[in-house]
Amino acid sequence: MSTVADFLDASVRSATPLLLAALGETVSERSGVINVGLEGTIIVGCLAGLATATIVGPTAALAAAAVAGLIFAIIFAIIAIWIGADQIIAGTAITMLGLGLTGTLYRVLYGDAGAALSSPTLAPIGIPMLQDVPLVGRALFRQPLPTYLAVALVPSVWWWLNRTHSGLAMRATGENPAAARSSGISPRRVQTIASLFGGLCGGLAGGTLVLAQVGTFAEGMSAGRGFIAIAIVALGRWSPLGAAMAALFFGMASALQFLFQALDLKLPYQIFLAFPYLLTLVALAFAKGRYRAPAALGARVHAGDIS
């Protein structure tokens, strides 16, 4: 009984940073920009969160993590959108830069023995009554701030993309930048805004990882979450609600290993870790019509446009 509640709680916790990063990436990809640098953005958020938490407390540190992600998104936007270089290559460089820079700075700031360093963490906020509901109470109604933030962002991002003018401009740019441009939209500006939002969310995801979960920093602690987020966007079919469901699914897959440990099961959990990716590939292969990737995703819209 409590094992199941633990499992659900762990699933939601694991899903939170994934969902935050995936929502940002959803917006970015709908405007036609795929940011493979998300992994680097997340880990920069991790370090920024840790470095500031001891000084300003965990809540303000969450904001600092978001700003760090934003700064990395600015670098990406300059190279991939303003210079018009290939998004994938620029993103790969951003990931390398993030992983290398955080590894270096962490040792510079805290020395080689920094592994024991811990930061203050965000306490779970319980919603009275609801948190006592059996099984799902703790998973849904007793979570730290970022989880509620992520849940609130789902309808907000949906509204932004589907019910506002700037959301329409983004979707138009993601489908056909040339047509968007001829109807008076500036693809470059739209994609910049979308990428910056993606960076903000990526940094927030990194901050969440440190401040609401791990409580410390380790080199490479983002552990592929940036790539998982890209998978989640695809599995969620480029919609915020889809991303929420896909993030929960990936969260459950990674929470299974804790469940197995708790139940002392000797199952090879790698199968369960790999399974969501496999499902994403299958889902992508059979996606049709409006569930497909934005038509101009990853296209070099600004190549040659050097004015």
Next chain:
Amino acid sequence: MQTVARLLRMLLEPILAISLSLIAVTLLLAVSGYSVTAALSALWHGAFGSWSVIASGTLVRATPLLFAGLAVAVAFRAGILNIGAEGQLLAGAAAATAVSVTISPAFGIAGTCLALLAGIAAGGMWAGIAAVLRQQFGVLEVISTIMLNVIMLHLTGLLVRGPLQESTATFPQSALIDEALRLPRIFPGTRLHAGVVLGFLSAAILAWFLRSTAGGFRLRMTGANPRAAASAGGIDVARVATSAFIVSGAIAGLGGAVEVTGVTYALYENLSPGYGYTAIAVALLARLNPVAAIGSAVVFGALEAGAAAMQRDAQVPAGMVSVAEACVILVLLATEWIGARAGGWSTLFRGGTPPTKNPGDLPATGDLA
């Protein structure tokens, strides 16, 4: 005279990129309070200090980077953004290990060849999945290769804890490959193995193929401008792209097979410290030219070997190397832009998107060789 000018122009960008990256790393070192001279001296000695360091450090580390770099280069030349070299390399390593620990050591060098062939096949098949998804189902290869990288990483974790685990079943790694089935060492007293020769050979064959064969021409045309290649050239663009994708994976797979039979002698999860991603920097620095990839792989191999020394002797975090690699890529992307502004002498590859996408606004130049 003209060739000298052309050569200089070709070398200008890479040298600029390396210099600017070194400056960036130096600045970072200085700001972080490390002794810049001690760090750079440790880097240099760790990479080029002696023949044994060059052979055992730089060249050994350059070898998987060369294979993965060639894999990336051939895919990019065909307009395919294969960022799955990491997974394809692991696939090759896993298959080669499976063969090596199964067959009798009596096979000797024939057994080694068998293992390498298994690596080639596995890498090609792993890339083939992404190639089929791209061609038949229109799945962006960028997304699918990322997925396949992670799946292969977990699959390797599974293999070294299950079917391929060493006989005492304590460590998550495979049994050691028998000495008779390892790639021979080619210089006494160093760790340099025959794999480096295979790497140079692959680069030479690939360069010849791209430059002097009809298939190479079709591949370059497909990458440069798929629409023109299909309509004016009568090229079966889909077939060329799929083949190039599979060949790219096969080369990365060979790299993985060479790594287990020549260096690690066993399979384990963290076999590749991101070779497949560094390979993108290797390929770009070489401007997607296979022969130049040898030089660029040596540069990055030296950086990685030197970084290990820098961490050991000057206590400088090895993560600094990733920063340098990232700077190389970013500077190259930026100089491409500056080059384009200055009159378009530097057009790296403009056709880096699938053939169905916005073909109209991607100016392309074919001649990169």
